[in-house]
């Protein structure tokens with residue numbers, strides 16, 4: 589692979605994904621930087637535009653389906669890299685096993701920093717079982733802290749994604765069509781929200797940062813409670829929302845337990861409720877924000893986001 593001397597190499601896994609493609613663009617926008625992507629062969633056509641802009645591609649996969657040649661692919665992917673960034677999505681085989689193999693390859697290649705695919709609430713504060721995908725990420729973090737060698741592992745924590753697909757479709761906190769907001773509990777816990785694009789910008793900045801960052805990088809576009817979210821929607825859209833009370837937070841715990849017991853394989857039945865629980869209980873709010881480490885990033889607030897969406 590052709591890389592100029594003095595260029596930083598940012599090796600990104602998950603660059604075909606929603607967040608990963610934005611991280612890729614943010615890295616490509618930086619001078620003296622080479623972007624390298626780990627891409628599953630069948631997905632390569634998704635990043636043709638990034639290859640056209642100069643991104644290097646290593647074909648490979650993380651996790652249980654990874655081929656015999658996986659170690660070689662990860663060695664080629666991490667060789668000479670400054671930072672390895674993961675923006676993959678998946679089950680424990682990808683998040684724990686796949687990322688562990690990637691971290692080991694990064695460590696063995698002398699990579700300076702590893703950014704795992706976290707980008708969420710403060711998962712380190714969450715009690716076990718509250719949000720299962722956060723449990724996998726915490727399990728990976730424990731392994732990473734033991735196996736990182738000289739590599740700095742930095743979790744970018746940016747709260748809930750400020751995105752209509754997440755808030756309206758996945759979490760169903762608000763249904764703009766029926767002009768209804770759905771609430772469990774009193775809605776008074778504050779929590780952070782950040783757009784995909786701002787999370788990607790902070791991640792690229794962290795990947796290129798020349799000085800140690802620390803174990804977590806908490807950043808966010810806004811911090812408000814459920815009622816603040818509703819108020820921001822109403823102000824930006826000029827439409828009133830009817831708040832439908834679905835039950836208490838104990839009722840929400842019971843509902844999740846019931847869905848898990850009835851059909852544990854159907855994670856899409858209860859994962860969104862688990863994330864709702866994370867947002868509405870307020871147990872995993874971020875530590876003091878460090879937005880000011882990268883002052884050139886002016887993150888979008890909730891009201892600005894809803895305003896731009898023309899709801």
Ligand SMILES: NC(=O)c1ccc[n+]([C@@H]2O[C@H](COP(=O)([O-])OP(=O)(O)OC[C@H]3O[C@@H](n4cnc5c(N)ncnc54)[C@H](OP(=O)(O)O)[C@@H]3O)[C@@H](O)[C@H]2O)c1
Pocket residue numbers: 601602603604605606607608627628631634648649650651675676677678682686705706707708709746747748749750754
């Ligand atoms: N805080 C929030 O509210 C929030 C909301 C959404 C997402 N997130 C987090 O953001 C991160 C990225 O999510 P996303 O929405 O961008 O996900 P996404 O669009 O589903 O993209 C997932 C990426 O992972 C890759 N991938 C999946 N399995 C892989 C494997 N075995 N080996 C290699 N690559 C694999 C996919 O590649 P292919 O193209 O080959 O499938 C794709 O590039 C995740 O950590 C997610 O939890 C946070």
